[in-house]
Amino acid sequence: MFRHQLDKSDSKTLNLLWAYHLVICVAFYFYVLANGGDAITYWTEFEVNPNMTMADYFSLGFGTYFMYVLNYIPSKLFELSFLTGSVAYALLGYIGFLFFYVIFKQRIAFNSKLFQLNLFPFIFFLPNLHFWTAGVGKDTLMFFCIAIFFYAMQQPKKHLIKILLAMFLVYFTRPHIAAFLLLSFGIGYILDGGLKVYVKIFFFIILVGAFVGFFDTIMLYLRIENFDLETISSYSEDKVSKLSRSHTGTGVDISSYSFPLKVFTFLFRPLFFDVNGVLAIIASLENLLLLILTAKFIWLNPIKLFFKASYFFKSLFIFFILGVISFSLILGNLGIMLRQKNMFIPALLFLCLWAFSYSIQNRTANSGTP
Numbered sequence: 001m002f003r004h005q006l007d008k009s010d011s012k013t014l015n016l017l018w019a020y021h022l023v024i025c026v027a028f029y030f031y032v033l034a035n036g037g038d039a040i041t042y043w044t045e046f047e048v049n050p051n052m053t054m055a056d057y058f059s060l061g062f063g064t065y066f067m068y069v070l071n072y073i074p075s076k077l078f079e080l081s082f083l084t085g086s087v088a089y090a091l092l093g094y095i096g097f098l099f100f101y102v103i104f105k106q107r108i109a110f111n112s113k114l115f116q117l118n119l120f121p122f123i124f125f126l127p128n129l130h131f132w133t134a135g136v137g138k139d140t141l142m143f144f145c146i147a148i149f150f151y152a153m154q155q156p157k158k159h160l161i162k163i164l165l166a167m168f169l170v171y172f173t174r175p176h177i178a179a180f181l182l183l184s185f186g187i188g189y190i191l192d193g194g195l196k197v198y199v200k201i202f203f204f205i206i207l208v209g210a211f212v213g214f215f216d217t218i219m220l221y222l223r224i225e226n227f228d229l230e231t232i233s234s235y236s237e238d239k240v241s242k243l244s245r246s247h248t249g250t251g252v253d254i255s256s257y258s259f260p261l262k263v264f265t266f267l268f269r270p271l272f273f274d275v276n277g278v279l280a281i282i283a284s285l286e287n288l289l290l291l292i293l294t295a296k297f298i299w300l301n302p303i304k305l306f307f308k309a310s311y312f313f314k315s316l317f318i319f320f321i322l323g324v325i326s327f328s329l330i331l332g333n334l335g336i337m338l339r340q341k342n343m344f345i346p347a348l349l350f351l352c353l354w355a356f357s358y359s360i361q362n363r364t365a366n367s368g369t370p
Contacts, residue, residue: 093133188315
């Protein structure tokens with residue numbers, strides 16, 4: 001697909017990335033076998049309920065039931081092992097990395113360094129990005145779909161099939177993420193200075209119609225009866241309570257946190273003061289890197305960059321903000337935070353690297369150095 005856009009150096013990097021991803025896939029497989037998890041249930045559900053058909057699962061609704069639909073043929077009909085399923089999902093995750101890689105290569109003109117290390121393609125080897133995209137689960141599927149959606153939205157007319165495929169899978173797996181994607185790119189298009197007024201009005205109508213169509217589904221999926229402040233507050237408190245320290249070993253009680261501290265916790269914890277094992281140490285190192293990159297990004301005045309950038313930057317910025325605000329309010333478990341934020345970290349990394357590149361480009365233009 002990308003042979004005309006990638007060179008031999010890229011191919012070497014991507015081969016290494018696949019080997020790295022596959023190693024983490026095996027590690028994830030043994031981790032799940034030892035500690036349990038949803039991944040096993042997604043693949044072995046049919047042993048527990050052998051009389052259920054694919055249509056039965058589809059009729060039950062979204063989320064977990066749709067995962068049973070996706071796994072019905074490979075797991076029940078083909079009787080593929082959980083290891084085989086893990087590798088198949090890992091391939092989906094890797095394809096997501098491939099699409100993100102091409103996006104970064106095409107849109108970021110100047111590479112940046114941190115501690116004398118080129119950030120691209122180094123950031124594609126962050127372990128947490130791979131760990132939650134290397135096995136059976138919603139997180140892998142979301143990473144795959146979001147990557148394809150981001151890539152396709154650069155040229156929507158050319159990649160309409162990719163957009164429809166991504167939206168179909170996201171809608172039935174996590175409908176609120178589908179709404180975030182539509183909302184962010186819809187607003188991004190409307191704010192694009194290059195579009196004519198009638199085109200913006202057209203996109204606005206589509207955006208409102210899509211949101212109205214998604215609204216009831218999202219409310220049902222999230223089990224929210226009314227969309228008012230009191231109900232939303234109660235929903236948030238209930239979610240936090242279920243994921244508090246008293247219920248889970250990696251929980252943090254965020255009920256007393258200020259909103260900025262909740263955002264910080266979602267994006268950058270666990271840090272070293274949260275370490276309780278080897279995996280936490282690795283996650284802490286990665287979060288420290290994200291914290292440094294985000295601090296540099298904020299220093300460059302992201303609001304100013306937002307109004308100067310293309311609609312693609314605007315869209316990823318809005319998608320990232322929507323995700324951070326919503327998830328930071330309800331999650332109180334560091335392990336779940338690591339998984340859920342994987343949907344938004346590629347957007348953050350793109351925003352950071354594009355901002356760094358833009359800053360280098362401006363300095364180069366001002367100094368007159370070619």
